[in-house]
Amino acid sequence: MVRLITDSGADLSVDYLQAHNVEFIPFTLTIDGETYTDQHDITTDGVLQAIKDKRNVKTQQASPEQLLNAFTKVAKTGEDAIYICFSSELSGTYQTAKLIYDDVLNNYPDFNLTIVDTHAASMGQGLIVNRAIDHNNHYNHLDDILSAIQRDIENIIHYFTVDDLHHLAQGGRLSKGSAFLGSVMNIKPLLHVENGKLVPFEKHRGTKKLIKSMVNHFDKQAQSSVKKHIAICHADAIESAETLKQELLNIRPDAEIDIYNIGPIIGCHTGMGCFTLFFFKELDDE
Secondary structure, three states: OOEEEEEHHHOOOHHHHHHOOEEEEOOEEEEOOEEEEOOOOOOHHHHHHHHHOOOOEEEEOOOHHHHHHHHHHHHOOOOOEEEEEOOOOOOOHHHHHHHHHHHHHHHOOOOOEEEEEOOOOHHHHHHHHHHHHHHHHHOOOHHHHHHHHHHHHHHEEEEEEOOOOHHHHHOOOOOHHHHHHHOOOOEEEEEEEEOOEEEEEEEEEOHHHHHHHHHHHHHHHOOOOOOOOEEEEEOOOHHHHHHHHHHHHHHOOOOOEEEEEOOHHHHHHHOOOOEEEEEEOOOOOO
């Protein structure tokens, strides 16, 4: 087995990660200049309330010190490690991690760390981590685990909507021109992730039509054998999340679909009203 590492981009709880021996690198955020650490002293509700109150909310990527501490901690164990990282197109953490790993090698030259750019976010990244835990238990060799993770990265699909695209634009996750698409009353944008970037590609009048489109995309893209590792996330949009789940179950009654809250870091960029759908196009071991 190898030691797995991930970060706040995955929207997985600290308790879950600790239970599966996954090292967690939390991102930080500031509200009116005061710094908070993801899952330690801030919640998604707190972030969404701050956004609602029009306070100045900003996120920060993992700091060099956080990465150095996490990598050094694992290096001391002598284990091989895999860092399953937030999309390099949405954060500078991947690039910083590569530099910090080089520094750690000066003191621990035998430390074998593979830093994996998932090109994913939220539970897209989270599902890749979930599967990596399974791969780590199933395979005996590092190369086999890495190959399985790469297949999952190539197969993960993201669909999501937000009430206001300007939150994504202000955070640099979406162009301001693209954000204009969501400015018309009752027009719901449907976005996906393409090569690690957030891309709006459909517009729908109302949530009902948007959910229908999400379900249709799932039905066309997910092989009939895909009945697990399907996730819905939301930021203060539980009714839409529950409706989406039921519509998916109508076409795939034996599917296992979990609903999660979007984490504080991702929630800073989506704002309230976001809900998402993540799944794999195929699962070659099921």
